[in-house]
Amino acid sequence: MPSFDIVSKTDFGEIDNALQNVEREIAQRYDFKGSRCTIERKEQEITINADDELKLKQMHELLQGHLARRKVDPGVLDYKEPEKAAGQSVRQKVAIRQGIDKDLGKRIVKEIKGSGLKVQVAIQGDELRVSGKKRDDLQAAIQFVRGLDIEQPLQYENFRD
Known part of the structure; x- marks a missing residue:
């Protein structure tokens, strides 16, 4: 029958490669100079730290663009609510859907x-x-x-x- x-299924190797590319682009871009924006993955969760809401939105666009280049559907990302961190900085958790x-x-x-x-x-x-x-x-x-x-x-x- x-x-x-x-x-x-989600290929975590490709997600790691996309995150490294995002970090590299953040380090080189002029509008991110002097900012403390970071992005990191632990297990099935990505943590995005940004100076403000505008930089957070730019990091979302960077992440989705680099995932698309790596042939990973951006639909695997489940964005949680952004939360305030120290000062004006913003932290957001992003769950990676698997299964x-x-x-x-x-x-x-x-x-x-x-x-x-x-x-x-x-x-x-x-x-x-x-x-x-x-x-x-x-x-x-x-x-x-x-x-x-x-x-x-x-x-x-x-x-x-």
Whole structure:
């Protein structure tokens, strides 16, 4: 019986490379001269420290641009609320999404079952297994899930006949 998996994986090596490029650009840019703006990653969280809101927005744009160059979808970033740090400086935590959480998995299963496609969907930890009798049904399921409004990037892998 043909099947495939819906997963959400993030390449942390590429994220580290993008962060190093952002740090290098911050050190060289004229508008960041003399500022104490930093960006660092620990586990699945990025911490951005900026002098003010304007520099924080510029760092967001830099980060998203460098991620796009590295072929990492900026949708993997989950920005938390910025918080005040010492003086006028601002700190923001950014979570890196990895895997499909239960709520999103249940929503995708419900949408696929409601679509009338002749496939079965099973939640297996942080990924979904979709199986059906025909390969065309599975390809229709992939197109259907791509059409859903999901901000987290998904990959379709392990396609078996």
